[in-house]
Amino acid sequence: MGxxxxxxxxxxxxxxxANLLGPIYACNKYELMLAEDATxxxxxxxxxxxxxxxxxxxxxxxxxxxxxxKYERAGSDKASAQLGLAILFWLFQGNGKPRPDWVRxxxxxxxxxxEKYEIGxxxxxxxxxxFEEKRPxxxxxxxxxxxxxVLRNGHGNGHIQGK
Amino acid sequence: MSIPLDAVTTIFIFLIGLPALLLQSLAxxxxxxxxxxxxxxxxxxxxxxxxxGILVAAGIELSHLGEQEKSQPDFSASLLSKIVKYDxxxxxxxxxxxxxxxxxxxxxxxxxxxxxxAIIRKLRKRAAKGIARDGRPxxxxxxxxxxxxxxxxxxxxxxxxxQALAELASATQTCKRYDGQQLEVLIKGLQDVLILGPLxxxxxxxxxxxxxxxxxxxxPAARARHSEDxxxxxxxISVLARTCLNFSxxxxxxxxxxxxxxLHAGEHTAATWMSQALFEIGSEAIANxxxxxxxxxxxxxxxxxxxxxxxxxxxxxxxxxxAAHFWxxxxxxxxxxMRMLEGIAPAFTLDLPEALQAAQAHCAQTAKxxxxxxxxxxxxxxxxxxxxx
Numbered sequence: 001m002g003x004x005x006x007x008x009x010x011x012x013x014x015x016x017x018a019n020l021l022g023p024i025y026a027c028n029k030y031e032l033m034l035a036e037d038a039t040x041x042x043x044x045x046x047x048x049x050x051x052x053x054x055x056x057x058x059x060x061x062x063x064x065x066x067x068x069x070k071y072e073r074a075g076s077d078k079a080s081a082q083l084g085l086a087i088l089f090w091l092f093q094g095n096g097k098p099r100p101d102w103v104r105x106x107x108x109x110x111x112x113x114x115e116k117y118e119i120g121x122x123x124x125x126x127x128x129x130x131f132e133e134k135r136p137x138x139x140x141x142x143x144x145x146x147x148x149x150v151l152r153n154g155h156g157n158g159h160i161q162g163k
Numbered sequence: 164m165s166i167p168l169d170a171v172t173t174i175f176i177f178l179i180g181l182p183a184l185l186l187q188s189l190a191x192x193x194x195x196x197x198x199x200x201x202x203x204x205x206x207x208x209x210x211x212x213x214x215x216g217i218l219v220a221a222g223i224e225l226s227h228l229g230e231q232e233k234s235q236p237d238f239s240a241s242l243l244s245k246i247v248k249y250d251x252x253x254x255x256x257x258x259x260x261x262x263x264x265x266x267x268x269x270x271x272x273x274x275x276x277x278x279x280x281a282i283i284r285k286l287r288k289r290a291a292k293g294i295a296r297d298g299r300p301x302x303x304x305x306x307x308x309x310x311x312x313x314x315x316x317x318x319x320x321x322x323x324x325x326q327a328l329a330e331l332a333s334a335t336q337t338c339k340r341y342d343g344q345q346l347e348v349l350i351k352g353l354q355d356v357l358i359l360g361p362l363x364x365x366x367x368x369x370x371x372x373x374x375x376x377x378x379x380x381x382x383p384a385a386r387a388r389h390s391e392d393x394x395x396x397x398x399x400i401s402v403l404a405r406t407c408l409n410f411s412x413x414x415x416x417x418x419x420x421x422x423x424x425x426l427h428a429g430e431h432t433a434a435t436w437m438s439q440a441l442f443e444i445g446s447e448a449i450a451n452x453x454x455x456x457x458x459x460x461x462x463x464x465x466x467x468x469x470x471x472x473x474x475x476x477x478x479x480x481x482x483x484x485x486a487a488h489f490w491x492x493x494x495x496x497x498x499x500x501m502r503m504l505e506g507i508a509p510a511f512t513l514d515l516p517e518a519l520q521a522a523q524a525h526c527a528q529t530a531k532x533x534x535x536x537x538x539x540x541x542x543x544x545x546x547x548x549x550x551x552x
Contacts, residue, residue: 002470017414018455025458026499028506031466032459033424034417039375047382047425063329063375 003031004051006147009041009084010034010111011059020143030147037062038071038083045091049102052150054143057084057112057119084112085122092126105129106153109146166226167255171219174262178215178269182208185273192314196282196307207276211269215262222258226251280323283311287327291334298340300331302348309352317366321356325369328353329376336383343387346380350395353377358406370407370415377403378422385426385433394436397423401440408444408451416456420444420463435477438464442481446488446534454492461485461503474510474518482507483522487537490544500541501548516542 006024024032033048035041039062045053060083061067067083074081091103105127110119113134123131130153132146139145182204186194197204229247232238246254275281286308293301308331312324328349335345353373357365365373377396384393404419423440426433445460464482468474474482489500504515511518519542526535 003466005466017417021455021459025455025462028462028465028503031469032462034421036414036418040378040421043378043382043425063372 003029004151005031005033005048007033007035007041007044007048007050007053008143009036009054009059009087010056011036012056019140023141023144024147027144036060038067038087039064041084041087042067042090045087045103049100051102051107052147053108054111054146054150055084055088055108057082057110057114059083059087082114082119084110085119088126088128089122107150109150111143111146165251166223167259170259171262174259174266175212175215177266178211178262179208181266181269182273185270185277189277190279190315190320192311193277193279193282195314196286196311197277199307203276207269207273211265215265218258218261218265222254225254279315279320283308283323283327286311287331290331294331294334294338298338299335299345300349305331305348305352309348309355312352312356313364317364317369319368321365321369322372324356325353325372325376328356329372329379332376332380336380341383341387343384343390343392346384346392347395350377350380350392350399354399354402357403367407367410367412367415370403370410371418373403374400374415374418374422377419378425381422381425389432393426393433397426397433397436397440401443404440404444405447408448408453408456416444416448416453417459420456420459423463434467434471438467438478438481441467442485445485449488449492449496454496457485457489458499461489465503465507468507468510471510473512474507475512477525479511479513479518480522480525483519483538483541484526484531484534487522487534487541490541491537497544501545504545516545519545 021032024030033044033050035044037060041055041059042064044050058081061071061081067086070086071081071083088108092099092105106129108126108128109130109132110123110128111132111134112119115133116131119131123129130146130150132142186197186204189197225243225246229243229251232241232243235241238244286304290300290304290308293299293304308324308327312321312328315321315324332346332349335341335349353376357369357373377400380396381393381400384390384396387393400419400422404416407415407419420441423437426437441460441464445457445464448454448456448460461482464478464485468478468482471478483504486500486503489496489503508515513521519538523535523538523542526532526538
């Protein structure tokens with residue numbers, strides 16, 4: 001019951017918010033949630049189940065100490081922290097809890113400035129095959145199209161997970 | 164043997180004056196907190212003076228003793244003769260060095276203890292003592308922390324208080340005794356730290372931290388039955404989101420909207436609170452020309468409505484009321500509202516015109532006159548748009 005739930009993890013969304021989100025709200029087919037850092041992403045992924053998750057790779061850590069430490073360890077080149085990727089590994093492999101039923105690789109896509117060769121091996125390891133590189137001049141509907149592509153791959157309705 | 168009275172007096176004046184000097188250099192809000200802890204203030208003033216006094220007294224005593232014993236035959240072999248050697252100069256150099264050391268230590272200790280983050284940490288720790296004992300932070304200390312936050316400069320200073328409140332909230336909610344009723348003062352305090360009537364007292368960063376904090380409060384609060392904290396947190400989200408509509412940045416109110424998504428909205432009361440907050444944020448966003456935020460609010464309201472088997476009561480009223488605000492927002496707004504209504508109309512328990520009339524009556528009763536008028540206009544507009552016959 002209800003519209004498909006989508007999580008978009010993206011820290012620079014504030015600059016392109018209207019362009020990318022406008023088409024999604026206008027079509028009114030999806031329930032979209034935004035997370036702008038690793039802490040917020042973890043919070044949502046822990047509490048809510050999603051039909052599609054669109055993940056950026058370069059995201060800041062947020063308030064959580066675990067992510068903040070990881071970010072600090074990256075040194076001066078913060079982009080190399082790749083916290084988006086770390087979140088995915090945390091979700092799929094290593095958070096000490098059984099993986100939620102809804103978490104399947106086909107429900108995930110990566111939308112990031114990284115080039116495919118940089119993160120390709122990691123994504124293959126996770127089984128994530130939908131990838132869109134962020135580059136200047138992308139269509140405003142790129143996020144919407146990405147969501148639709150992921151939803152075609154994975155099926156099912158989202159709901160709030162009972163704790 | 165001469166006593167260096169000038170040097171001793173200077174150091175004593177320094178010791179007396181240092182706490183007063185440092186206290187005066189602090190921000191007024193910190194001074195107020197420090198003055199509340201009188202014993203600490205007294206001990207910082209008296210203790211170093213007392214210690215210095217003992218040292219000087221010991222010096223005088225030894226000097227006099229040296230004068231008296233000087234004539235004794237075995238004096239030159241005694242320890243005292245070594246202490247008061249060179250006419251007592253070594254002794255007084257040692258004492259003066261010790262006094263300077265005491266002054267230095269006092270200066271370091273005071274500037275450490277009276278640093279803003281140290282005071283906040285102390286207040287937090289004191290407030291947290293109540294969590295183990297009563298399951299909630301000690302109210303007096305918590306209010307002190309909130310007052311400090313309220314009067315602190317926006318930006319980093321306020322953020323330090325907000326971080327401390329976040330830690331207290333987290334500690335309270337992880338306590339086994341937490342049942343959703345313990346954070347009233349803290350949640351209301353968050354609003355006090357950031358807003359004063361319609362004015363905002365916080366920076367973008369402060370509002371950002373608070374949105375995170377409220378999102379973290381909402382998850383455990385929603386797990387508790389009949390959670391007053393959840394209701395207060397939703398109200399705080401609504402108030403703060405509307406306040407930060409004054410910033411040109413639309414990401415911030417969106418962040419507050421996202422915090423609402425963490426409610427277990429399956430519960431009827433929580434869904435009602437959430438829908439009210441979404442209406443409040445959405446309608447004010449339209450008035451502030453932040454249309455994207457308003458669209459996000461209506462989209463979330465739509466998501467909430469779609470998860471219900473039938474749409475009635477407050478949720479239906481809020482949905483229609485927010486749609487009516489779009490209706491009043493020009494031609495495109497009307498089209499958007501129409502499109503949303505077409506999608507949701509079958510879910511209403513009443514026919515759309517009846518549902519609109521019920522929402523209009525509800526708004527008239529609850530003093531939302533402007534919204535009530537918008538609903539009437541939308542009803543009229545929809546009737547006119549219907550094909551004749």
